[in-house]
Amino acid sequence: MSTFAAAPAARPDPTTRPEKRTSGMSIALSYTLITARSTFRNTRFILFTVALPVVMYLLFNNLYGDQTEAGINVGAYLMVSMAAYGGIGATINAGARIAIERQTGWNRQLRLSALSARGYLIAKAAVAMLVALPAIVLVFLAGVAFGSAHLTFAQWLGCGLALWLSLIPFGVLGLVIGFVATVDSAQPLTMLTYMALAILGGLWFPVSQFPSLLQHVAKALPSYWAAEIAREPLAHQAIPLTGVLVLAAWAVGLGLLAMAAYRRSGRKA
Amino acid sequence: MTTSAARTTPPAAPSVRDGAAVRLTGLHKSFGQVHAVRGVDLTIAPGEVVAFLGPNGAGKSTTIDMLLGLTAPDAGSATVFGADPVTAVQAGSVGAMLQSGALLPDVTVRELVTMFAALHRHPLPVDEAIERAGISEIAGQKTTKLSGGQAQRVRYALALVPDPDLLVLDEPTVAMDVELRRSFWASMREATAAGKTVLFATHYLEEADDFADRVVVLARGRIVADGTGAQIKATVAGRAITAAIPGATVAALRDLPGVASAEQQGPRMVLRCTDSDGALRALLAAFPASHDIEIRTGNLEDAFLELTANATQVAA
Numbered sequence: 001m002s003t004f005a006a007a008p009a010a011r012p013d014p015t016t017r018p019e020k021r022t023s024g025m026s027i028a029l030s031y032t033l034i035t036a037r038s039t040f041r042n043t044r045f046i047l048f049t050v051a052l053p054v055v056m057y058l059l060f061n062n063l064y065g066d067q068t069e070a071g072i073n074v075g076a077y078l079m080v081s082m083a084a085y086g087g088i089g090a091t092i093n094a095g096a097r098i099a100i101e102r103q104t105g106w107n108r109q110l111r112l113s114a115l116s117a118r119g120y121l122i123a124k125a126a127v128a129m130l131v132a133l134p135a136i137v138l139v140f141l142a143g144v145a146f147g148s149a150h151l152t153f154a155q156w157l158g159c160g161l162a163l164w165l166s167l168i169p170f171g172v173l174g175l176v177i178g179f180v181a182t183v184d185s186a187q188p189l190t191m192l193t194y195m196a197l198a199i200l201g202g203l204w205f206p207v208s209q210f211p212s213l214l215q216h217v218a219k220a221l222p223s224y225w226a227a228e229i230a231r232e233p234l235a236h237q238a239i240p241l242t243g244v245l246v247l248a249a250w251a252v253g254l255g256l257l258a259m260a261a262y263r264r265s266g267r268k269a
Numbered sequence: 270m271t272t273s274a275a276r277t278t279p280p281a282a283p284s285v286r287d288g289a290a291v292r293l294t295g296l297h298k299s300f301g302q303v304h305a306v307r308g309v310d311l312t313i314a315p316g317e318v319v320a321f322l323g324p325n326g327a328g329k330s331t332t333i334d335m336l337l338g339l340t341a342p343d344a345g346s347a348t349v350f351g352a353d354p355v356t357a358v359q360a361g362s363v364g365a366m367l368q369s370g371a372l373l374p375d376v377t378v379r380e381l382v383t384m385f386a387a388l389h390r391h392p393l394p395v396d397e398a399i400e401r402a403g404i405s406e407i408a409g410q411k412t413t414k415l416s417g418g419q420a421q422r423v424r425y426a427l428a429l430v431p432d433p434d435l436l437v438l439d440e441p442t443v444a445m446d447v448e449l450r451r452s453f454w455a456s457m458r459e460a461t462a463a464g465k466t467v468l469f470a471t472h473y474l475e476e477a478d479d480f481a482d483r484v485v486v487l488a489r490g491r492i493v494a495d496g497t498g499a500q501i502k503a504t505v506a507g508r509a510i511t512a513a514i515p516g517a518t519v520a521a522l523r524d525l526p527g528v529a530s531a532e533q534q535g536p537r538m539v540l541r542c543t544d545s546d547g548a549l550r551a552l553l554a555a556f557p558a559s560h561d562i563e564i565r566t567g568n569l570e571d572a573f574l575e576l577t578a579n580a581t582q583v584a585a
Contacts, residue, residue: 030387038375104371109427111339112367113388114359263341 028119035127039094049093050135053086057139061147076151076234077206079143084163084227085203086135088170089194094128095174099186102179102265117262121175121255128171129164136160151234158233166226169250170197176254179261197223222250288351290315290435290466291336295345298331305331307490308345313468315434318461320481321470324577328490329470330368333439336468337365349435357435361389364433366424368440368470372412378423379408386430393432401456402426417444425453436460438469442476454480474573488577501576508545510552512562514538517555525551537561 065075101107181189201223207215218224225243232239291313298306306328313319321329334340336347338354349357357363373381382399386392399408402425421444442450461467471477477484478498486494494501513536522531522540527548530541542548545564552559
């Protein structure tokens with residue numbers, strides 16, 4: 001049985017402490033790296049977020065990949081849709097993992113560090129964005145290996161980057177769920193919003209096949225615009241301003257909600 | 270031990286004014302229908318060791334949460350070293366040991382402490398925090414494999430990481446065995462000898478009496494007593510007379526001189542006295558058949574029960 005060691009007799013004077021003043025930004029960065037490492041260590045989580053979109057892409061691509069519609073190769077269209085689907089799932093789920101930290105009380109412990117509320121939220125959102133990369137990259141790689149789409153390198157890069165940046169509102173949405181839900185409700189709530197956004201946003205079936213009311217709904221959703229923006233490089237079109245505005249509005253609105261939910265979550269979950 | 274000889278800075282003067290370590294003013298907090306904290310005012314001077322004593326549900330943890338900036342008060346304010354709690358925490362002036370709550374899973378104790386230290390501006394060296402909390406032996410273990418007492422010590426190490434001036438400990442010795450508890454408080458004594466301010470919550474009366482300079486009793490969200498352990502005992506009736514008193518009613522006994530309150534406990538009556546000598550003379554004069562008479566000094570346990578019982582009546 002070990003005992004508590006005696007404190008050193010003299011306490012260093014705070015004014016003579018080594019001036020290793022760490023800034024708030026670098027503390028947030030430390031936290032991002034720590035969280036990213038622990039998330040990527042969770043291989044089951046990574047596999048789950050990556051496997052489903054890749055399998056679905058391969059399936060759909062096999063059925064319709066050779067067709068061409070409105071000048072766009074359907075295989076490429078599917079590839080972007082499924083990459084968006086995977087990326088959205090990864091970002092939402094990453095944030096929703098906060099619910100677990102809240103239940104264990106680790107979230108309260110973190111509030112007793114120098115990590116600020118803003119630093120915490122930025123770090124969590126950054127990790128969500130990092131977690132989305134494997135899903136996008138692997139679906140694209142599957143596209144290269146098995147797809148019939150022939151894209152230039154600039155198109156690949158443009159699609160990937162446009163899609164990745166469009167995922168910001170979903171990362172924030174994950175945070176909101178992570179702060180609002182309990183451990184038990186986080187999973188179903190994540191699944192529900194994820195599926196609703198994917199289907200209503202036209203990631204599974206093209207929006208053009210929707211009834212007109214649902215078409216309007218789709219055009220207010222971030223999932224529709226994330227895929228739409230990512231497809232623009234395929235058709236050599238400019239990125240639609242409406243889409244950027246819709247995504248920005250969702251990001252800001254959800255961001256405010258996340259801040260409010262974060263403040264509320266200090267008390268015990 | 271050369272603590273006092275080696276100390277470079279004099280202990281903080283117990284003058285409060287603007288240098289208060291903790292100042293709580295008119296704190297209120299409700300959760301739905303439950304009014305958990307109902308107007309708490311408290312000032313703690315630097316260097317004081319204060320016990321927050323109260324039964325479960327007295328509002329101890331909620332008050333501590335507000336003091337740490339984890340919960341916003343509905344009314345009133347909390348400051349730590351003159352700053353708002355969140356600022357004080359981020360500056361590293363406050364270290365806290367939270368009640369229960371699991372540690373982050375899938376990491377070793379050392380990884381956890383290192384990780385937490387990475388989130389501070391001028392942390393204590395990881396090895397020093399580990400050594401002072403007495404967890405060197407378990408530093409390589411996974412956090413999920415710890416006993417309750419071991420987990421408490423890891424939490425204590427996390428509280429030391431900021432190298433804080435104020436340590437806040439919410440029920441620190443829960444799940445510790447007697448020996449560990451003793452060594453924990455011995456290590457706390459060293460910390461306070463070095464001039465740290467300590468506020469700890471407990472429902473162990475001996476802990477409050479033995480380790481705190483000052484005991485603040487909380488019941489039903491209010492402070493019902495504030496003083497040294499000895500003062501707390503003195504504020505309630507000093508002694509109690511227990512006796513079998515044939516033919517006596519509670520009302521008649523309560524009217525005797527020197528008796529503060531009377532109650533029936535089985536076949537015997539318990540008289541809490543302000544003046545036990547006078548009460549005993551009056552008792553024997555009025556009820557000569559009294560027998561099996563015992564007189565005992567009130568202990569902190571009695572004081573505590575009485576104080577919290579009164580608060581119940583006020584609240585009802």
